[in-house]
Amino acid sequence: MKLYIAVDGEGASGVATANEMVPNRPGYEFGRRMMTLDVNAAVAGGFDGGADEVVVNDSHWQMNNVEMELLDPRADLIRGVGKHLGMVEGIDEGFDAAFFIGLHARAGGSDGVGNETIYGREVIGIRMNGNLVGETEINAAVAGYFGVPVVMISGDNILCEEVRQTLPEVETAVVKYAINRFSARCISLEKAHGLIREKAAKSLREVSRHKSFFVEGPVEFEVEFMSTAEASLASLMPGSVRRSPRCVAYTGKDVIEARKGLFSVLIIGASASNDIYG
Numbered sequence: 001m002k003l004y005i006a007v008d009g010e011g012a013s014g015v016a017t018a019n020e021m022v023p024n025r026p027g028y029e030f031g032r033r034m035m036t037l038d039v040n041a042a043v044a045g046g047f048d049g050g051a052d053e054v055v056v057n058d059s060h061w062q063m064n065n066v067e068m069e070l071l072d073p074r075a076d077l078i079r080g081v082g083k084h085l086g087m088v089e090g091i092d093e094g095f096d097a098a099f100f101i102g103l104h105a106r107a108g109g110s111d112g113v114g115n116e117t118i119y120g121r122e123v124i125g126i127r128m129n130g131n132l133v134g135e136t137e138i139n140a141a142v143a144g145y146f147g148v149p150v151v152m153i154s155g156d157n158i159l160c161e162e163v164r165q166t167l168p169e170v171e172t173a174v175v176k177y178a179i180n181r182f183s184a185r186c187i188s189l190e191k192a193h194g195l196i197r198e199k200a201a202k203s204l205r206e207v208s209r210h211k212s213f214f215v216e217g218p219v220e221f222e223v224e225f226m227s228t229a230e231a232s233l234a235s236l237m238p239g240s241v242r243r244s245p246r247c248v249a250y251t252g253k254d255v256i257e258a259r260k261g262l263f264s265v266l267i268i269g270a271s272a273s274n275d276i277y278g
């Protein structure tokens with residue numbers, strides 16, 4: 001069985017403050033270690049559950065966080081930036097299942113730890129075909145395009161509740177309980193890693209009961225930016241529509257094309273200089 005693992009940072013065990021999530025800040029080395037240890041628990045659980053090939057994709061910030069020298073040697077690691085499928089780069093029909101480790105709740109829907117959707121400052125919210133979504137749903141839809149079910153997820157309690165609306169069968173490992181965006185009650189690493197490993201193995205043993213999240217095309221993404229500066233620039237993207245002063249939409253024939261449009265809109269929008277009046 002071939003297993004794909006995407007790993008983000010905000011939802012990693014023990015991580016709570018912004019300094020632990022952002023490269024080059026004090027606390028970042030702790031954050032990346034936490035990501036690495038969570039991944040190792042997921043890889044171990046994957047092999048326990050029947051995987052014989054595991055590919056991990058570093059999905060946080062510059063996507064070079066996981067510590068290669070500490071990673072379980074049975075797993076390959078995709079690292080680095082500029083990947084067209086970003087958090088799910090490298091996924092294809094050849095995989096049997098996916099885990100999302102260290103994810104976080106979508107922007108502004110709750111007090112979830114590190115809640116944000118792709119761009120923490122510039123984006124208020126993203127809708128997919130009219131429904132508010134987070135990174136989990138967007139990436140699950142890309143995995144679903146290739147027929148790959150997301151069978152297990154780890155993060156805080158709010159993420160794990162939120163994701164059930166879209167993936168009701170997903171196994172969840174709650175590694176911390178959110179107090180607000182940058183504080184949490186964290187369970188011990190020993191318990192958290194045990195839980196990730198256990199849920200990972202269980203999800204693969206029962207992989208046949210999981211369905212992939214397939215979103216029928218055409219697919220529309222609508223971005224509500226923090227300000228009109230981002231929306232104005234983002235609407236330079238050919239094919240995009242400026243729905244309202246802060247809102248830009250892009251529709252693709254399927255989720256892959258729509259996601260490419262979404263990221264182009266986001267990258268162009270986020271390039272706006274917005275320091276004073278954001």
Ligand SMILES: [Zn+2]
Pocket residue numbers: 008009010103104118135
């Ligand atoms: Zn994220």
